[in-house]
Amino acid sequence: MQPLLTAAQIREGDAYTIANEPISSVDLMERASKAFVGWFINHFPDKRKPISFYCGTGNNGGDGLAIARLLHQHDYKKLHVYIAHFSDKATDDFNINLDRLKQTDIPVTEINKGGDLPDDHSHIIIDALLGSGLNKPLHSDYERLVKHINQLKKTVVAVDVPTGFFSEGEVLPDAIAIKADLVITFQQAKINFLLPESAPYLDCWEAVNIGISEKFARSLNSPYQFIDEKDIRQVLKPRHRFSNKGTYGHALIIAGQAKTMGAALLSASAAAHAGAGLTTACVPESGLTALNSYQPEIMAIVRNEDSLPEIEWDRFSSVAIGPGLGKGEDSVALLSAVIKNYKKPIIADADTLNILAEHPDLLAQLPEWSILTPHMKEFDRLFGEHKSWWHRLQTGLKQAQKLNIYIVLKNDYTITLSPEGKAYFNSTGNPAMASGGMGDVLTGIIAALLAQKYSPLQACLAGIYIHGKAGDELALPNRLNVVLPGKIVTQLAVTMAKLMA
Template sequence: MIILSAAQTRELDQATIDEQHLPPAALMERAATAFAHWFCGRLGPEEAGEILVLCGPGNNGGDGLAIALLLHQGNYAVRVALLPAGKYSADWLHARRHLPAAVPVAEITEGQLPEIPPATVVLDALFGTGLSRPLAGLPAALVAHLARAGGRVIAVDIPSGLFADAPQPADSAVVRARHTVSFGLPKLAFLLPQNADFVGEWHIEDIGLSTRFIAGAATYWHYTDARAVARALPARPKFSHKGTFGHALLLAGSRGKMGAAVLAAGACLRGGVGLLTAQIPSLGYDIFQISQPEAMCRPDPQADYLSELPDLQPYQAVGIGPGLGQHAASLAVLQQLLREAVASQTRPEPLPLIIDADALNLLGQHRELLALLPENTVLTPHPREFERLTEPARDDYHRLELLRDFAQTHRCLVVLKGAYTCLATPTGDLHFNSTGNPGMATGGSGDVLTGMLLALRAHAQLPAFEAVRLGVYAHGLAGDLAAAATGQAGLVAGDIVRHIGPALREHEQNVYPEIPFWPVRTNRSHGPK
C-alpha cells in the first residue's frame, strides 16, 4: 500500500471522479457512508448519546454534514455546529441543502461556542488534508474549547489542524482525537510519534478510489500490510536439507549480556535458518549450549567479550551486535568483518550483514567505518542509536529525511525501530510496518528481530529487500500473536520467539498451489474393465 502527499490525495479524488464518471458530491456521499458504517458498527444510538458534528466550510465539512444526515436517519441524536465563511465548497452546499430541519444547526461565533457536555461524541469535520496553514482566530479558539470540554472526539479523515505530510509549527492548534477514520489510504502524519496524541487510533475505510491512479502514483512512502508480504516466504522443496536454507553466523554476547545472544539465536533458528553457528565469549558457553541446543557454538578465546573473527567462508549471512559490548577488541572484530564481507574472487556478492545494538554504537563512535559497509547491509537502530550514526533530528519528519539520505548514501537497508518500524532502502523508499504492539517495548525484542533477519538473509532465494520487509512484518506479527496469548503487559521477548513459526506460516508459499488433489474413486463399476 502506498502513502500519498496531501496534493496527491486531492489528485486521487479528482481522478476517481473523472474515471468513474461520478456525479457531483458522489465521493463525499461514499465517504459519509463509509464513516457512518464504521461508527454504527461500534456505537448504537443509546451508547452514543448526543452527537455533535463540527463542520468547516470545505469538503471535509461537507463530509460532516452528510454524516449527520445518515446518523439522523439511523435514529441517532445529532446536532451540527458550523464555522462561518465567506465561501463554501460545492460539496458543502450540496450536503447542507439535503440536511433536514429536524437536525439542529447552529453557527459558531466567538461569543457563542457550542456547548459540549463531557459525555458528548464530537465528530471533527472542520478541516481536511487541504489545510495549508496553522489554525488561527475562531477555528483555533474552537479547538481550544473542544480540548477543555473533554468530549469523545472522532476525526473525519484527519484531525483538524494536522498537516498530512509536514510538521506543524510549535504550539499549533490541532484537534486531539480518540479515533481518526480516514478514507482509502493512510496519511504519513498517522505514522509518526509526534502526532500520536492528535490522531489516536486510526482506521482506514475503502471508498472505491481509483486503482489506476494509485498504481501509477510516484511516491517513496509505503505501508507494509499483509498483502505486501503474502506468500513472500518461498516453499520448502521436498528434497531440501539443512544446507538448503543457509548457514548463518551470529557474533554476540558479553559478560552480563548473554541473554541477548540466546534470544537472537533462538529467533534465527525459528526464522528457518538451516544451520546456525554462534561465536560468543567463553563464559557463556554452557548457558548457550543448554538454551539453544540446535545451534553450534564457537567459544571465543576471551571469557568476557569477543576478540576474534572466524573464517567467513562457510557462512551465507552474519549478524553482529546483540549484547556485544563495546570493548576495543570487539571493535576490531567489527572492523575486520566489514573489510572481509565485501565481494571477492571467491564471493561474487558481498556477504549479507545484519548490524544491531552495540555494533551500531561502535559505528556511531567510529563513523569512518560507515564507508566500509557492504552494499545491502542491514542496520537495525532504534531512534537514539540512529542519532549516533547521523545527528539529532529536529522532529519526526526531519528524522525521515535523515533516514532516507543515510540509506541512499551508504547503499544499505536501515530498519528504524518504532511503533511503525520504518525500513529505508538504498533506492530512497521508506516502508512503514503495520504489525506490532506496545507490549513489544521490552528488553530483547530487538535481539529477536536481528535473529529473524539473519535467518532470512541467509536464505538464498530471498533478495535483500524482500527478506528484510518480511522479517520486520513477521516480527511484529509474532509480537501480536504473543500479546494475544499473554497480554501486552506480560509479554517478554521470549514470547515473540515462540510465535515466530506461526507468524511465518501465514506467509509460506504452497509447494504445489496450482495442482488439486485427484478425486478418489469409490465406485469400481466406473473403473477400467
C-alpha cells in the same frame, strides 16, 4: 503494498477518480460519508447517545454534514450540527450538503467569528472542521474552537484527519490540534499517523475504502508504502520435500559479552526458530555454557578479548553483529574484521551501531545492501540529532541512498528505508512488545531470512512483519500487557506457518 499519498497526491487521486470513473465530486463525497457511517454505526451502535458535529465550510465540513444526515437516516436522533462560519468562503459541495441537511429536523447552530462557543453536553463529537490540506498552524477562531473542544473531554471521532494535525511534514511539539479518540480516514492512513508525533492527537485510526483508483495511486510513485499481510504472503517461501539444512543457509550471530549474553541468546535463538538451516553464535568463552544450556541446536565460535577468533567467512550465508557486543577495542576490531572479510550484506544492530557512529569510516565501508536496525537514539547518534520524526524520515531516505544500505528505523510502525528511496511502513506489532531484547530477536529473524536467500529488502520487510505478527498473536487475543522476547522466539515458527498456509 499500498502507496501512502501526500495531501496533494490525494487531491490528484480524487480529481482523477471524478474525471475517469466518472463521478461527480458531491457523489464521491457521499460515497466517502457512507463509508465513514458504515464503520461508525458498527462501533457506536447506541443510537440514544447525543452526537455533535463541528463542521467547517470546506469539503471536510461537507463530509460532516453528509455524515450527520446519513446517521439521521439510520435512526440516530440526538444530533446537533455546529457550523464554524469563520470566513465567507464555502465550497460547492458543502453548500449542496447544507441544503440537503436542511430537509431534515437536525438542529444547526452557527459559530461566528469571535462568537460564543457552545456548552456542549453531547457524548460524542465528530470533528469535520478542516481536512487534510492544512499546511499551517491554527490561529484565531479555529485555535480557540479547537482548544474549547479539547477541554470538553468528550469522545471525539475525526473525519479523515484531526483538525489542526498535518497529514505529512513536521508536526511541531506545541501544535494546536483536535485530540481524537478515533480517526476514520478515507482510503489510506495519512503518513504522519504512522509517526510517534501523532500520539497526542489520535489514539487509533481506521482507513475506509472510498473507491479512489488504485492504479492511479500507484502511478504517482509515492516513496511511502504500507505493508500488509498479502505482501508478506507473496514473499514467504514454504519448505519443500527433499530439502535439508544446507538448503536454508547458515547464519552467524556475533554477539554477547559476559554480562550481556541474554542478547546473544535471544538473537541466535530467533535465527534458528525463523528457519536458518544452521545457526552459529560467536560468543565469549564465558557465555558458552549459557548458550549450550539455552539452545543446544546453536553451534558456537568462541572468542576472547586478546585475539580475534578464526572465522571461515565463506561458510556463512548471513552475518549479524552487535547484540550485547559492547563498544570496547575488541568489538571495534571484530567489526573491522567482518567488514574487511565478509562481502555480503551485514546486519548491524545495537552496540555495533554505536561503534559505527563513532567510526564513520567503517560506516562508509559497509558492504552494499547491508542492514542497520537502529532505534531513535541510535539513529540520531549515527546521523545527527533530529527535532522531529519527519526530519528523521527524510534523513533516513537520504542516507540509505547515499550509503546504499537498508535502514530499519524501529518504532510502532517500523520503517524500512531503502537505497531506492522508498520508505516501507510495517503494520504489525503492539505496545505489549515494548520490552528489552525485542530488537535482538528482530536481528536474528532478519539474519535467518537472509541466510535463506531472501533479498535484503524481503528479509527486512518480512522479518519486521513476522516479528510484529508473532507479538500480535500472543498479546491481542489474550489481552496481555507484556509479551517477553523469548515468547516471541518460540511463536515464530507458528506465525510463519500461518502466513505460508
